[in-house]
Amino acid sequence: MRRRFVLVSFSLIFAGSACNSGKAEDSPAKPTTPSDDTPSDEATKSAVAKVEAGGRIEVLVDGKGYHPAEIQAPANAAITLAFKRVDEQNCGEELVIASLAMKKDLPVGQVVEVAITTPASGEVGFACGMDMYRGKVVVRP
Helix, strand or coil: CHHHHHHHHHHHHHHHHCCCCCCCCCCCCCCCCCCCCCCCHHHHHCCEEECCCCCEEEEEEECCEEECCEEEECCCCEEEEEEEECCCCCCCCEEEEHHHCEEEECCECCEEEEEEECCCCCEEEEEECCCCCEEEEEECC
């Protein structure tokens, strides 16, 4: 029983710190205040967004992942995803779009635009370099 507890504890510690490189685990939590760099309540509540052909949508990257995490777009449409990483305390430093064989660095505070063409059906997934944050562009009928 003790061995199982140690393994579970180790797994939880490892999983909890995998995306928080550089974050001191023993430091007290800092109070959060709204700013221009953090997603608004409206942005974090909206897990699904829509974009039209030729459109552009901003995707914020923070300690909770991508906002919005799902983007609906028409089939065979050219769209632009504008990723903005708002802090260093997350694993969103690298963007990976595996189906397009694409990797991009996401520097804090800078907008990185990624132009894609949606497929005829299905979705285009994107993730952080550790595959812990995930999002997708879903083709809508």
